[in-house]
Amino acid sequence: MSLPVPQRIDLVLIGTRGQVGSALRHRLARQAARLREAAGIDLRLLATFDRRGIAWDLAGLDPDDVDARLAPRDTVALRSLLGHLTRAGDTPTVVIDCTASDEIADRYAEWLAAGHGVVAANKRANARGLAQWRTLQALSVRHGAPYRYETTVGAAIPILGPLRDIGLRGERVRRVSGVLSGSLSYLLERLHAGEAFSDALGGAERLGYTEPDPGEDLRADDLARKLLVLAREAGFALEPAGIRVEPFIASAQAEPGNWRARLADEDALWRGRIAQARSLGRRWVMLAEADAAGARISLQALPEDSPFAALPAGQNLVRVETELQAERPLWLGGPGAGPEVTAAGVLSDVIDAARTLAAAAPAGRGWRRAAA
Ligand SMILES: NC(=O)c1ccc[n+]([C@@H]2O[C@H](COP(=O)([O-])OP(=O)(O)OC[C@H]3O[C@@H](n4cnc5c(N)ncnc54)[C@H](OP(=O)(O)O)[C@@H]3O)[C@@H](O)[C@H]2O)c1
Numbered sequence: 001m002s003l004p005v006p007q008r009i010d011l012v013l014i015g016t017r018g019q020v021g022s023a024l025r026h027r028l029a030r031q032a033a034r035l036r037e038a039a040g041i042d043l044r045l046l047a048t049f050d051r052r053g054i055a056w057d058l059a060g061l062d063p064d065d066v067d068a069r070l071a072p073r074d075t076v077a078l079r080s081l082l083g084h085l086t087r088a089g090d091t092p093t094v095v096i097d098c099t100a101s102d103e104i105a106d107r108y109a110e111w112l113a114a115g116h117g118v119v120a121a122n123k124r125a126n127a128r129g130l131a132q133w134r135t136l137q138a139l140s141v142r143h144g145a146p147y148r149y150e151t152t153v154g155a156a157i158p159i160l161g162p163l164r165d166i167g168l169r170g171e172r173v174r175r176v177s178g179v180l181s182g183s184l185s186y187l188l189e190r191l192h193a194g195e196a197f198s199d200a201l202g203g204a205e206r207l208g209y210t211e212p213d214p215g216e217d218l219r220a221d222d223l224a225r226k227l228l229v230l231a232r233e234a235g236f237a238l239e240p241a242g243i244r245v246e247p248f249i250a251s252a253q254a255e256p257g258n259w260r261a262r263l264a265d266e267d268a269l270w271r272g273r274i275a276q277a278r279s280l281g282r283r284w285v286m287l288a289e290a291d292a293a294g295a296r297i298s299l300q301a302l303p304e305d306s307p308f309a310a311l312p313a314g315q316n317l318v319r320v321e322t323e324l325q326a327e328r329p330l331w332l333g334g335p336g337a338g339p340e341v342t343a344a345g346v347l348s349d350v351i352d353a354a355r356t357l358a359a360a361a362p363a364g365r366g367w368r369r370a371a372a
Contacts, residue, residue: 006036007358010046010091011350012081015098016066017050020121023343024098025063031347032063041354046093047081049073056081082107088115092357094146094350097122108147112139117146117353121346126152126232127225130239133232146356148349153180153226153233154316156345157334163233163320171322173234175291178318179308180226182337183209183217184248184286189313192283197249197270198263209337215259218252220245220297223288227297231290234320244296248286277301283309307331314338 044060053070190200316336
């Protein structure tokens with residue numbers, strides 16, 4: 001009996017030399033043969049670009065060795081590739097966004113409408129208004145174009161998929177809450193270990209745990225985007241303005257350009273807060289929550305033995321309370337960031353999207369199988 005020929009799937013990777021994009025390319029190169037054999041999909045890197053370079057080869061690029069193939073990015077080459085992506089081709093295609101760019105997120109609608117899969121590590125598209133989120137979901141369904149963004153909350157931890165499934169089987173989520181920010185968890189761990197706020201922040205910046213502008217972390221902007229994605233997937237129709245956000249430090253919100261001048265005040269404030277929590281057997285946690293009453297992000301002093309308070313820095317944890325799992329809620333946890341784990345999660349999304357497209361292939365789209 002002859003084995004079925006694997007379905008060829010073209011990949012277009014945006015963010016070639018970024019941390020996640022690079023880790024994903026190496027993982028793709030390592031897994032390609034196994035995926036042909038075990039999953040029946042032949043993933044080919046058709047094209048890739050970042051802000052500086054672009055490479056495109058109809059025969060497929062070696063994901064481990066694109067550096068030598070990247071030409072300086074010019075508008076003609078980019079326009080031609082983006083034009084190619086506005087049409088349904090004869091090979092199913094998955095576009096992978098490993099940037100944090102609004103300009104790239106703006107294009108998801110046209111890619112989905114052309115029937116291409118979209119896999120995003122980028123939160124931007126789903127952190128906009130509810131109408132736009134619904135449009136992307138509807139385009140995905142209408143055009144049979146898988147849209148996956150599991151790594152935008154909790155990196156490789158499968159959180160959004162299980163939440164979506166809970167909704168699809170008709171089970172209402174009553175409350176979803178979690179520790180979702182790696183940078184803020186790291187800061188809190190250092191503060192509880194006795195470090196001054198300014199030293200803890202300096203350490204987080206040196207280790208690359210913060211956004212290029214740490215004000216984004218301290219205002220909880222990125223955390224609010226994650227909560228928006230999480231809450232919507234849990235079935236709460238939430239607008240960005242509907243989240244009540246208590247910033248990690250008030251000056252980052254009140255004085256966005258000048259908060260560093262207030263670091264001495266924060267050192268004193270946090271010394272007092274940590275001492276107070278310790279005397280009560282509690283630890284500070286930056287908790288993101290959504291339920292029927294709304295969505296909020298707040299600093300809470302929780303008992304030391306609460307699973308959220310006992311969490312090591314860098315780990316994320318989400319608690320999901322549903323109508324069938326109220327007494328014993330579902331807990332999902334694991335490393336919440338890092339290029340390797342995130343790339344692993346992105347590849348899971350790519351495999352899922354590719355399988356969905358491959359399953360649709362024989363239904364008359366005339367898509368090309370891989371050469372034997
Ligand atoms: N790192 C993590 O642990 C982690 C975890 C979960 C989710 N994520 C998300 O994954 C995404 C990538 O993160 P990262 O850490 O890999 O960031 P990064 O190292 O800064 O890489 C970003 C990449 O995007 C490219 N890029 C930016 N704007 C672009 C544009 N308009 N057109 C084409 N390419 C563009 C950059 O190109 P140039 O180098 O040419 O500028 C670079 O290759 C972000 O959305 C992040 O929030 C990251």
